């Protein structure tokens with residue numbers, strides 16, 4: 001075994017081997033994979049070997065498509081058979097709601113280049129002879145489904161990597177990982193030590209234990225999973241003989257089952273409701289090529305449905321039941337990327353569909369390590385989407401929920417209950433008493449809307465029970481004044497002698513003067529967005545030295561801290577901290593917002609003294625606050641930042657003062673309706689690391705001419721000169737009873753040319769709005785656009801100026 005390597009990959013399952021292969025293919029060959037046993041000794045060897053392109057997140061779906069396309073290449077490179085059978089498959093719906101969901105999947109496939117087609121149950125039965133068409137209302141055909149040999153694929157990755165110069169050490173157990181003073185990592189094994197620049201935790205079933213070696217508690221948990229294999233079936237033999245082809249894959253969502261042919265019989269697997277975690281606290285190191293005891297009672301309810309939906313199963317015997325463990329993150333997507341605070345330490349774990357996702361994970365990780373960027377939008381898999389709040393108990397609750405809902409529909413207005421409430425702010429019970437219906441962002445409870453007694457969300461793809469109540473909240477803001485809880489923003493304080501110079505290089509905007517705020521796009525080296533913030537200068541130039549205040553997307557706190565810390569100067573001249581729950585927020589907005597504020601503070605908040613984008617410390621009642629004159633509603637408004645111990649007092653003071661002006665509460669859904677009629681985008685929807693500032697319409701906040709060579713400047717200048725490829729546009733949609741939620745295709749002149757990033761109903765303007773990206777060549781066309789919604793196309797028109805307050809009178813007045 002070598003004593004030094006550029007990269008050590010820990011774990012020789014399908015994921016570790018894919019990472020090794022991708023690093024080697026990218027040209028890094030001073031790399032070694034350490035496996036404590038034989039390759040495939042974790043979850044990999046007993047997988048059912050199914051693969052498919054469909055995923056709830058379109059960017060993960062793209063990486064799944066890539067994974068499937070890769071198998072031919074690694075087979076040729078390695079000479080090792082992968083056993084890939086691209087049979088195609090059918091996705092089955094037994095209810096209308098499921099069919100609506102599947103139509104959304106088909107629509108998404110159109111702009112992702114995934115070949116999906118809605119078919120009738122009878123057509124499905126012609127393709128998959130074992131199903132009873134009477135049990136279903138519709139189906140979708142997917143040509144890119146198939147299965148493979150899990151061990152063959154893993155060895156093919158490893159052999160191909162070795163051919164390119166990588167090394168694989170089997171029976172080499174990593175026992176500890178220690179960071180040296182010079183930043184290199186000591187990887188200590190039962191056979192000696194390797195010193196490495198980078199270490200990748202691809203420990204699969206033992207990813208938690210490997211994480212703990214460096215003080216990391218990763219949010220992953222293994223679950224038991226069962227599939228059965230039948231005896232040979234005459235129906236299968238007859239079909240094979242008649243058509244010369246295998247029986248194709250089927251996913252029966254309402255039965256919570258997946259099926260495929262296995263030799264002369266069938267394989268049927270299920271994600272059962274009564275699920276069971278495995279090794280909740282610690283995975284035993286002596287677990288190897290073993291299976292768990294099957295528990296047929298647990299899967300009996302699913303099998304019952306399966307035998308009804310696929311009657312031939314009633315006449316066959318079960319040859320074998322496989323029960324094996326594999327790991328999940330709380331949302332079921334992988335955990336990939338560099339770990340904040342541990343330079344050179346990477347994770348590639350929590351991969352629950354290794355044969356659909358392993359290739360994409362390896363590609364993204366190798367790009368990231370070698371190029372400094374994953375090369376794709378992998379937010380849905382980024383390890384930084386979780387923070388310290390994702391504790392072991394939280395993970396346990398969420399993984400169990402996610403497993404049991406693997407094939408369930410999640411409606412756009414459906415909030416999942418497990419692991420909640422976890423983080424709450426001091427006004428939580430006060431808002432609950434007013435009917436707050438809660439959602440969650442980065443572990444924190446967020447009020448979505450306020451329901452009258454007895455009214456709750458009815459889950460639906462269409463406008464629902466909240467519609468008129470959200471409309472009322474919007475009306476309150478636009479006609480008098482509304483108050484909302486805004487603690488879910490991420491808040492950062494930047495201090496130190498070097499803070500201004502550092503921010504000037506980090507952010508693409510011009511720095512604001514003391515007492516002023518600005519919108520601040522943050523770019524990567526390739527000129528694409530990696531963040532958008534509001535930046536306030538709290539008097540950096542004066543003796544109080546309060547420094548700078550940044551507010552940004554709450555869900556991206558860890559993501560942004562990783563970026564900030566990676567770019568801090570070595571000389572300790574800059575200090576940045578995420579304030580998290582140590583700073584809470586309230587916002588008031590609407591034409592009477594100033595009247596309310598004036599009533600509760602001695603500060604002069606007149607338009608002349610405290611204009612748009614001003615910021616100042618002031619007391620609200622007795623509570624010391626930081627107030628910024630800005631509002632995401634696009635109305636006259638104020639963001640109020642307050643220490644949690646004062647939040648209740650500030651809230652009660654504002655509500656009492658607002659009574660005379662008709663103050664009311666509004667939640668995140670009303671805020672969405674309000675920002676849509678201002679064409680305001682938001683992080684993780686309109687603003688993502690695949691778009692340039694010009695494309696995203698944020699170029700007006702980029703100080704292209706500033707002297708400082710800010711990160712991404714050259715690329716941003718090039719984008720401005722060449723015009724980029726896409727444009728973000730707001731569309732008014734002639735929708736009837738449903739609004740877009742995001743990821744719907746945008747059609748132009750009869751072809752899919754773009755995609756929706758978000759949308760909804762703009763209650764004040766009384767119209768349905770969609771925001772999305774289209775090619776710049778067509779972005780300003782007056783006619784020809786349509787948005788596909790629940791299987792139908794609706795006319796959409798570009799809305800070039802905001803529907804509300806286009807001349808900014810309300811916001812700045």
Ligand SMILES: Cc1cc2nc3c(=O)[nH]c(=O)nc-3n(C[C@H](O)[C@H](O)[C@H](O)COP(=O)(O)OP(=O)(O)OC[C@H]3O[C@@H](n4cnc5c(N)ncnc54)[C@H](O)[C@@H]3O)c2cc1C
Pocket residue numbers: 010011012013014015016034035036037038039040041042043044045046047048049050051172173174175202203204205206207210225226227322323324325326348349350351352353354355356357
């Ligand atoms: C019953 C069942 C059916 C499944 N069906 C499918 C399917 O149809 N399609 C699909 O895509 N997925 C399926 N899966 C899931 C699939 O198996 C996993 O997604 C995949 O195996 C994860 O691979 P991995 O490399 O991350 O982890 P693992 O396979 O667990 O590999 C981790 C490796 O790391 C090694 N290791 C850990 N710690 C150390 C250490 N300290 N030192 C050295 N080596 C170490 C382990 O020995 C192991 O070999 C199924 C899983 C099960 C259980």
